[in-house]
Amino acid sequence: MNDSASRAAFERARKVIPGGVNSPVRAFLAVGGTPRFIARAAGPYLYDLDGNELVDLICSWGPMLLGHAHPEVLAAVGAAAAHGTSYGAPTLAEVELAEAIIERTPVEEVRLVSSGTEATMSVLRLARGITGRDMIIKFAGCYHGHVDALLAAAGSGVATLAHRAGAGPALPGSPGVTAATTADTVVLSYNDRVGVREAFTTYGDRIAAVITEAAAGNMGVVPPGVEDGVGFNTFLADLCHANGALFISDEVMTGFRVTRSGQYGIDGVEPDLMTFGKVMGGGFPAAAFGGRADLMQHLAPVGGVYQAGTLSGNPVATSAGLATLRLATDEVYAHVDRVSAALQTEVHAALSAAGVPHVIQAAGNLFSVFFVSGVDSVPDYATASGQSTTAYSAFFHAMLDQGVYLPPSAYEGWFLSSAHDDGAMDRIVTALPAAARAAAAA
Numbered sequence: 001m002n003d004s005a006s007r008a009a010f011e012r013a014r015k016v017i018p019g020g021v022n023s024p025v026r027a028f029l030a031v032g033g034t035p036r037f038i039a040r041a042a043g044p045y046l047y048d049l050d051g052n053e054l055v056d057l058i059c060s061w062g063p064m065l066l067g068h069a070h071p072e073v074l075a076a077v078g079a080a081a082a083h084g085t086s087y088g089a090p091t092l093a094e095v096e097l098a099e100a101i102i103e104r105t106p107v108e109e110v111r112l113v114s115s116g117t118e119a120t121m122s123v124l125r126l127a128r129g130i131t132g133r134d135m136i137i138k139f140a141g142c143y144h145g146h147v148d149a150l151l152a153a154a155g156s157g158v159a160t161l162a163h164r165a166g167a168g169p170a171l172p173g174s175p176g177v178t179a180a181t182t183a184d185t186v187v188l189s190y191n192d193r194v195g196v197r198e199a200f201t202t203y204g205d206r207i208a209a210v211i212t213e214a215a216a217g218n219m220g221v222v223p224p225g226v227e228d229g230v231g232f233n234t235f236l237a238d239l240c241h242a243n244g245a246l247f248i249s250d251e252v253m254t255g256f257r258v259t260r261s262g263q264y265g266i267d268g269v270e271p272d273l274m275t276f277g278k279v280m281g282g283g284f285p286a287a288a289f290g291g292r293a294d295l296m297q298h299l300a301p302v303g304g305v306y307q308a309g310t311l312s313g314n315p316v317a318t319s320a321g322l323a324t325l326r327l328a329t330d331e332v333y334a335h336v337d338r339v340s341a342a343l344q345t346e347v348h349a350a351l352s353a354a355g356v357p358h359v360i361q362a363a364g365n366l367f368s369v370f371f372v373s374g375v376d377s378v379p380d381y382a383t384a385s386g387q388s389t390t391a392y393s394a395f396f397h398a399m400l401d402q403g404v405y406l407p408p409s410a411y412e413g414w415f416l417s418s419a420h421d422d423g424a425m426d427r428i429v430t431a432l433p434a435a436a437r438a439a440a441a442a
């Protein structure tokens with residue numbers, strides 16, 4: 001496949017943008033090779049600068065639940081933009097988006113922001129402000145954006161880069177994050193209830209909050225485990241409440257994607273505070289945090305916890321999010337569930353036929369493929385780190401050569417959309433056997 005225009009663009013980009021990209025995982029560091037530069041997208045397809053048509057299994061890392069360039073979303077965006085692109089004053093559309101989020105989730109009030117990072121940063125400040133406590137518990141392999149205090153054993157690009165540097169599953173963090181900033185962050189193993197209990201015993205009334213991905217999707221997909229009929233999120237919520245701490249569920253990735261109500265629609269656990277992003281912005285910079293009214297009332301201008309944003313609730317982003325949520329009908333979720341299940345079956349069949357050890361895990365329609373051997377499930381980051389990134393890289397490039405664009409890291413989920421029709425699915429299924437053989441040979 002010709003990628004000469006992407007190569008030239010990457011050369012040019014590297015002279016003016018660190019690593020040539022504006023978000024690290026885009027650089028193909030984990031899988032090698034040159035990232036494709038995208039010229040346009042439509043439905044389930046990306047088109048790169050060389051004109052190659054690629055079936056997109058990233059969907060902008062989650063937001064594009066309806067596929068790319070959905071005509072009705074574009075119409076809503078065009079209409080909003082024609083009325084002006086930013087006012088710095090309240091609009092009715094912000095109220096409608098807040099209402100749409102509240103209608104789908106257990107939160108009672110919402111504050112709109114511009115990125116998932118901003119949402120988690122703000123929600124930690126709020127939790128600390130409310131409780132008067134400093135410490136935060138997070139889980140290794142969970143990524144909550146590049147908030148300093150949460151850049152300790154983070155997943156996604158941090159996991160990808162750390163793994164590449166040979167740092168293994170220990171704390172990767174990042175230079176520039178001070179020891180003082182993460183001193184109040186306790187990192188535990190996901191799904192490890194003994195560890196969480198011990199942390200509460202040790203730190204007790206110093207813990208402001210536990211923050212977790214509602215279902216982990218940034219170390220590959222690791223759903224919350226169930227023990228004796230009790231899900232991990234229920235366990236966390238109960239332990240927080242018994243200790244006067246707040247339970248924060250990060251649904252930036254899962255929200256409005258794995259069901260219309262996110263992971264909450266699957267396990268029904270009511271967090272004190274939640275974060276949202278991706279799908280609710282319809283491909284524009286929009287995110288949110290929310291929670292019980294009595295907690296959200298601590299935010300300025302009502303309460304003392306300061307939080308603000310020039311572009312928060314931006315009218316164009318808000319219109320894209322509202323249109324996306326309006327168009328995300330039960331049929332849309334049923335379709336994404338169906339193609340996700342079918343694809344998982346096909347991937348499993350192809351890898352099994354080629355003799356490639358693997359584990360596929362899902363949270364609703366979000367799934368990922370771990371190239372691990374000797375285990376039949378991946379409950380945490382330490383296990384996820386045991387995967388063969390060499391096999392994944394070979395698999396990734398064989399798929400890309402055949403026009404299928406997978407996440408360029410073994411630590412990421414695979415995202416589908418309502419636009420993934422039979423044609424797109426056939427292309428993926430046709431590409432799988434050769435890619436599985438490439439993984440086996442790696």
Ligand code: PMP
Nearest residue numbers: 115116117143144145250252253
């Ligand atoms: N939380 C989760 C669970 C995420 O997956 C992400 C991004 N992948 C973020 C927070 C950060 O969002 P953003 O990239 O919009 O800052």
